[in-house]
Amino acid sequence: MKNKYSIFSLIKNAFSHHENWQRVWRDPEPKKEYDAIIIGGGGHGLATAYYLAKKHNLTNIAVVEKGWIGGGNTGRNTTIIRSNYLWDASAGLYDHALKIWEGLSQELNYNVMFSQRGVMNLAHNLQDVRDLKRRTHANRLNNIDAVWLNTEEVKKFCPIINTSPDIRYPVLGGTLQRRAGTARHDAVAWGYARGADGMGVDIIQNCEVKGIKRNGDSVEGVETTKGFIKTKKIGVVAAGHSSVIANMVDIKLPLESKPLQALVSEPVKPIIDTVVMSNAVHAYVSQSDKGELVIGAGTDAYVSYTQRGSHDVVEGTLKAILELYPIFSRMKMLRQWGGIVDICPDASPIISKTHIKGLYFNCGWGTGGFKATPGSGDLFAHTIANDEPHKLNADFNINRFISGDLVDEHGAAAVAH
Amino acid sequence: MSKNLRITNSKFIDQTSRISFKFDGKTLYGFKGDTLASALLANDIHLVGRSFKYHRPRGIMTCGSEEPNAIVQLGNDSSMTEPNTRATEIELYEGLEASSQNCWPSVNFDIGAINNFFSPFIPAAFYYKTFMWPASFWEKYEYFIRKSAGLGKSPTKPDKDIYDHKYLHCDVLIIGGGISGIIAAKTAAQNNLNTVLLDDKNNLGGTTLFQNNECFKINNTYSSEWLKKEIESLNSFKNLTIKTRTTLAAYHSYNYLLARENLTDHLSLIEKKDKIRQRLWKIRAKKVIIATGAMERPLIFNNNDRPGVILSSSIKKYIDYYGVKCGQKISLFTNNDTTYETAISLNKSGVTINSVIDIRDKSNSSIVKEAEKLGIKVHWKHTVVNTNGYKRISSIELMKLSDDGAGVVGNKSKEECDCLGISGGWTPRVHLFTQSGGKLKFRDKDNIFLPDKSESEQISIGSCNGDFELDDIIKNSNKSIKEFLNLNSSDYENLEINCSKETDKKNIWLLPSNKPLGKTKPFLDFQNDSTAKDVKLALREGFKSIEHVKRYTTTGMGTDQGKLSNMHALGIIAETAGVKMGELGTTTFRPPYTPLTFGTIVGRNVGEFFDITRRTPIHDWHVEKKAEFENVGQWKRAWYYPINNESMHEAVQREAKAARDSAGILDASTLGKIDIQGSDASEFLNRVYTNAWSKLEIGKCRYGLMLNEDGMVYDDGVTTRLDENHYIMTTTTGGASNVLSKLEDYLQTEWPELDVYLTSVTDNYATVSICGPNSKKILSRVIPDLDLSDKEFSHMSFKNALIDNIKCRVMRISFTGEHSYEINIQSSYGKSLWEKCFEAGKEFNITPYGTETMHLLRAEKGFIITGQDTDGTITPVDLQMDWIISKKKYDFIGKRSLYRSDTIREDRKQLVGLVTDDPKEVLEEGAQIVSEANKKPIEMVGHVTSSYFSPNLNKSIALAVLKNGKKLKGQKMFVPMKNKTINVTITDTVFLDKENKRLNA
Amino acid sequence: MFLINCPYCGERDQSEFSAGGEAHIVRPKQPTELSDDQWAEFLFMRKNIKGVQLERWNHAHGCRKWFNMVRNTSDDKIHAVYKMGEKPPIK
Amino acid sequence: MLNYNSPIMDAKNYSGIKISVTESVIKINLRGKNRDFITKIGKELSIIPPTDPNISSGNEKLNILWLGPDEWLLYSNDKIDFKNNNSLEDRLFDQISKVKLGSVTNVTDHWVMINLKGDNVFELLSSGCPFNFNDFKNSKGAVTQTLLNHIDVIIHNKNINDLNLFVRRSFSIHLWSWMNDSARFI
DSSP, X not given: OOOOXXXXXXXXXXXXXXXXXXXXXXXXXXXXXXXXXXXXXSHHHHHHHHHHHHHHOOOSEEEEOSSSTXXXXXXXXXXEEOOOOSSHHHHHHHHHHHHHHTTHHHHHTSOOOOBOOOEEEEEOSHHHHHHHHHHHHHHHHTTOOOEEEOHHXXXXXXXXXXXXXXXXXXXXXXXXXXXXXXXXXXXXXXXXXXXXXHTTOEEEOSXXXXXXXXXXXXXXEEEETTEEEEOSOEEEOOGGGHHHHHHHTTOOBSOEEEEEEEEEEOOBSOOOOSEEEETTTTEEEEEOTTSOEEEEEEEOSSOOOSSOOOHHHHHHHHHXXXXXXXXXXXXXXXXXXXXXXXXXXXXXXXEEEOSSXXXXXXXXXXXXXXXXXXXXXXXXHHHHHHTXXXXXXXXXXXXXXXXXOOOOOSOSOSOOO | OOOOOBXXXXXXXXXXXXXXXXXXXXXXXXXXXXXXXXXXXXXXXXEEEEOTTTOOEEEOOOSSTXXXXXXXXXXXXXXXXXXXXXXXXOBOOTTOEEEEOSOSBOSSSBGGGHXXXXXXXXXXXXXXXXXXXXXXXXXXXXXXXXXXXXXXXXXXXXXXXXXXXXXXXXXXXXXXXXXHHHHHHHHHHHTTOOEEEEOSSSSSOTTGGXXXXXXXXXXTEEHHHHHHHHHHHGGGOTTEEEESSEEEEEEETTTEEEEEEESSTTSOHHHHTTSEEEEEEEEEEEEEEEOOOEEEOOOBOBTTTSTTEEEHHHXXXXXXXXXXXXXXXXXXXXXXXXXXXXXXXXXXXXXXXXXXXXXXXXXXXXXXXXXHHTTOOEEETEEEEEEEOSSXXXXXXXXXXXXXXXXXXXXXXXXXXXXXXEEOOEEEOOHHHHHTTXXXXXXXXXXXXXXXXXXXXXXXXXXXXXXXXXXXXXXXXXXXXXXXXXXXXXXXXXXXXXXXXXXXXOOOSBOOOSSOGGGOOBEEETTTTEEHHHHXXXXXTTOOSHHHHHHHHOTTOSTTTTTTXXXXXXXXXXXXXTOOHHHHOOOOOOSOSSOEEHHHHHTTOSGGGSSOOBOOTXXXXXXXXXXXXXXXXXXXXXXXXXXXXXXXXXXXXXXXXXHHHTOEEEEOTTSEEEEEEXXXXXXXXXXXXXXXXXXXXXXXXXXXXXXXXXXXXXXXXXXXXXXXTEEEEEEOTTTHHHHHHHHHHIIIIIOTTSOOEEEEOGGGEEEEEEESTTHXXXXXXXXXXSOOOTTTSOTTEEEEEEETTEEEEEEEOOSSSXXXXXXXXXXXXXXXXXXXXXXXXXXXXXXXXXXXXXXXXXXXXXXXXXXXXXXXXXXXXXXXXXXXXXXXXXXXXXXXXXXXXXXXXXXXXXXXXXXXXXXXXXXXXXXXXXXXXXXXXXXXXXXXXXXXEETTTTEEEEEEEEETGGGGTTOEEXXXXXXXXXXXXXXXXXXXOTTOTGGGO | OOEEEETXXXXXXXXXXXXXXXXXXXXXXXXXXXXXXXXXXXXXXXXXXXXXXXXXXXXXXXXXXXXXXXXXXXXXXXXXXXXXXXXXXXX | OOOOOOSOOOEEEETTEEEEEEOOEEEEEEEEOSHHHHHHHHHHHSOOOOOSTTOEEEOSSEEEEEEETTEEEEXXXXXXXXXXXXXXXXXXXXXXXXXXXXXXXXXXTTEEEEEEESTTHHHHHHTTOOSOOTTGGGSTTOEEEEEETTEEEEEEEEXXXXXXXXXXXXXXXXXXXXHHHHHTTO
């Protein structure tokens, strides 16, 4: 078990000039065989391992990561956490996650800085209003805290938004989920890694999966850059690279991996103390504890694994930011980057068994996976351990694309008259 | 009292034009050509800011974009102030006001400095390990963390400045106007290539511009003299564009580059007015030559962060270029030759140099000999182990290095000084190269990362390519330029170059001290306060990857993006982890190279130009009539027409009533219109719509429903057969462009065999829709010679007509359920036609109505609006429109999906009507529906898609999608609102005139 | 921003084009004959290749023609473009 | 009586640039795939529609712009009076569409034609257009379809520094005011 982190441990270690801290996780060589292997050392993968060990006593397991843990979308997203989704299935899934977030720092004894500063979604046209109200009503009846704010209330809640009726797409109102907020993305990966490692899970970095060995229609192990590892259960949590793994076993997934970009400004003193999202004009913004404005841009329409997107997407996003926050015009972009997001046709994830025994997929989170990390890990662990989905992820199986029972979270398409 | 440290012989500073400015409220003076930094130094001000975490006093450390410390708030006007600007880059202008950041109450006395005393308890990433108890307290902890974090302050009012964009296409783009960039520019220009040369400074020449040292000569003149002539010669080329004050921000794939040109930041407040502040150049270059030079490295030793500790080459620039002495008793600390150039320059200007502390055992280069000749004292094989002084360095402590360089030996000696120049060697600026996707290689000789291979059409030349000696720079640059541009010769073949060559090299990433590491503060990232200790802590805790160490310690994540700190961080990681730096690799350099103003990225696409506004030909009329407008996609549509300050509700009720009682008129010009011609036009329509088209007679209209391939309703509209092979299709306003490209897609890729041509004519026609019992009378006055009898002109048919000799198409179709006509006329006559109809309708009280009333009227009749009553999850069957799905047709877009196991389910959500028990109670659109009032948890069985108070039925009506709704007609349901539950009854979707009497009235 | 060589108009900036996803997924001629699985295969399932991929692009703001592209999705390098109906050039 | 209304009735002068709207020139969209289409058009108008991309053909009365391998835009140089002239469209429709050679569509009011004249016209375009005009500039008769400040446009190089720009009518006012805003800074 790990030493407990606290203010006292900090003081204690100060006297030895912090030279006696233990490793947050070991750096083991892979064993010959594991009871289960998780492919992908991102937040979802590490969380899956953590809950497999914690709730299902599967401790002889490994997480294999081709790079460094948390280096994919976990470390590249805008850290927005909310659960105000439209459909019952989604609401159940994301609120399950949100409930875990609320106690995660304590559970992991690692401060993931979950900050419930609220997430506000703005409406800019009449169909937006209908869609967001519909969502708010659904949330309320699903016991998810969500309130509708009129334009004045929006202004009151976040005074720096330009709510003038004269702008191109005036703010007609918005929904607010107060329990929603942000967290420190790296800490989530590190905290779960520390927790899992403490229970004996092997976290193996710089270990790329090259192939999956099958015997008939069940899995036997994975070929990696560190050799063959035997196992009967494989959980694939490879986000943008899910299809790459799937292609190893000739499975086609309903996924496209596209570039998603984000950027931060230079750090400034507190200026916006909540998260504001606007789908219609596409501007998401919050401010990190460090003081940087964290801004999410959109995806490009083409498949790419380069972690680079096109400049027009960034320009379009900042255009929208200045439309809603003209005071940010003199702020400066410090850093921009891209991630690879695996997107499902219905904008909902897949947490599912496959027709191959012992092979499970957790993917398709698109642009919104970070918020689900704890819930996704918990439910995927359950699915792997019991070879059966939990009721909360039953609807998110692969077969829905065959039967047509999609969980379409796009909401209304173009407003039409 | 601050003393003047200005010497008089600088050619680059106009000492006749004095400029006054304010720093921290104090009025000071500088000269034209100064930067804020050089002006402050001239006033003997070093302390300019406080560090991010420990709030330690910090001073100016460099003379360029890599500055980590001298970050100031520029201006104090709430709309024009700018946070986190680098004093080393701000050109001085009359009226400039700047202030220190991240300190309170003042930079001289900063409460936050208390953190410095707590520093033992707050090592790297301490915050992950605490603030967890009690859970509910995080919000409070976070409040204080946030308050103490951040650097400058955001403006609080909108920016008044203007920004602009320009596209630029060239044969050769050269980034950097130093000696190699200038050689490249001239060579390219001489060969008639369309050439562009960028430099971020206000003049060309780089550091050679002020290199007046005997040891560096070209053709027997100072290298500076030689270069000046070259620069002058550039003016003669018409095909060469030179942009100074222009920083290359981002290098994207396919040689697409973004550069920021600074147009007014250096001008006085008056001169700035109404000019474009910054312009973003979007450059597409056939070939790119990177000549961005190198950055000097600091040295990492105990307390290396005090104000007065400055990079040695910056001290040289301050004295040689700005004519400013950084101190009066200066010590220099180095591991390489370039510091001796600084020593010689200082010596020439009469500045006292205590000594040069050099970690090397010796050096035999000519420049070192020259320095020693001038009597400059050198401590070979020594290191600085500590510095003293709080707000300004006052002395240094030095000791002899052990032979292996791992420790120090002998006695400590002290040297009084007011400035310490440090130099840890040089780092090529490879940022742009890596941004473009280029891979780096490591050179052990001098521990640098160099450009290796690159995919794109580009080369790096000069010191950004690892050439540091004058002769190598010129010879190698010339060679690679010729190869890159395929040239046989250039002007730079046989130059006579004399320069001092560095003979001895030695590098120690973390210099040893007489104290244990734990008791020292050797800073790596000066802005984020991360030390060598922090990096070692991260490694100890198992953070192996560079990216992990960077994120865990925040090294290199400040506003300078680690320009100074990265190499040493890597060095220390490699050393501690015992791996070769080459194998370790680097962290990725992400764009932009230096922070880029949001306003610049957005350009003039703000306010009016944030997004396109589309207007109908009749728009002005609506404006004159004080209509309220609704945004529909990019269109402005008249929403309703309030008269003598009616509320929206009142206006809509009036309009809706008038339309059914007598006549209403609607501007329907925004509907998408696609002209379809070709011998397979009918077959094409059969494939794209759910219903059958072959049998539609010429002159008749038909409503069509278009699906996605997944079977969900996508778009709808009326299509008219104008001729045997000629149709005109209408689409929804929002769907118009998507429908056209979707149809083009099918034609070009799936059905190329079809002889069909699609042409958008949306903008070609204005569409005036007249409805109501009197519409026929009105139309007969507008087009007297058109036979409007039901026999001649029945519902769902069309006629060509002439109005005042202008061709137009008249359709008798209805979206309101009323007898109504749509007149399509070429847009130029739309407004006139509208007015004509309005005139003709006056005696029938013809009433203009907007989109809101249109919605209401069609809802009374149970007509759907795709996108409102459908949401991409609704099939035609769900809409109870089975009648529109042709059973005969073999196939159409989306057909197969209608027969999947889930889409054939009987209990899907289906479109129904709702009436409230209380007819006055209007449901909220989006409200959810449940089957039992007080059951918990409540299962939601559907939601309200459209809801209005109908003035014609004098009751509230609504459309909804409801689970199994088809079968539930007549049943009660409940709509639970926040504070009440509304009882509703499920009805048919048609509320008014089920028998369609009015259509033919 | 890519520089795309439209087979009809020549080299143009990426902003003039729209991407249409994986190429050579032919719409079944007889959809009604297919099982739900086979239909879903056509409708939703994609190779989503990391590496050289054949994909569809449309010169939406130019000649409005659809065409195919050979592009490496792991470095965005465009190897070739070819017209609809033509065979993909050897990768 | 019906009156003609142009969305923009204006002409503006800036340093080295004059922008003005040319009203009521007839514009017809032509589509066709095979030879017979080309020859038929040639016969009817005594102009051969260009089959090479990005160019135009024409005479003193008419211009035919290449829009794509099977699409062209025909427009007249002179204003015409719509109240007694649709002959050209009807004639072509009968000769082409009726006999299944292709399609003929009147797009006279779909497009608004803006004329740009002066040494700085390309300066103006470069502030919102990703297209590379370096060669286009000097080739009389050149045609391109591209984006100008995110709006689809067709640009016809009539003469050195004398361009006709076509923009869809509903976008024209927006583009017009953007052009005027841009021209201020040239």
